[in-house]
Amino acid sequence: MKKMMFIGETRVGKSSLIRALSGEEFSSHRAMAVEYFGQYINTPGEFLENSWFYNALITSSADCDILAMVQDATRSSSLFPPLFAPIFNRKVVGVITKVDDPAANTERAERFLNSAGAREVVHTSVRTGTGLDTLREMLR
Secondary structure (H helix, E strand, O other): OOOEEEEOOOOOOHHHHHHHHHOOOOOOOOOOOOEEEOOEEEOOOHHHHOHHHHHHHHHHHHHOOEEEEEEEOOOOOOOOOOOOHHHOOOEEEEEEEOOOOOOOOHHHHHHHHHHOOOOOEEEOOOOOOOOHHHHHHHOO
């Protein structure tokens, strides 16, 4: 089984994705630490929110096969810098969360992820299960 690492701002749904994908109870301790949970790696939102921590993201990505840049569809901004994905030496996918929210703007979220270098983008909702099978298939 492959491992997937989730990168994104605080409260974009990284922990919720891990819970939904694994089918097990997972809760982030919100410590400034990378958390390993089976085949999933959860990174603190602060690692993306502060460029001083980019080196920690790059180093942690050595433990994964797929890196998921997670963008909340309800946010009007993104902290993923342009062409962020190429600094990682592995497959990078964009994951849009909360696509079922009435305030979701999936086109804007996809533009943010494409600008950051994601060539493949998966639309997800942990409430409805949208996109979760696609992510699980990537891990096989």
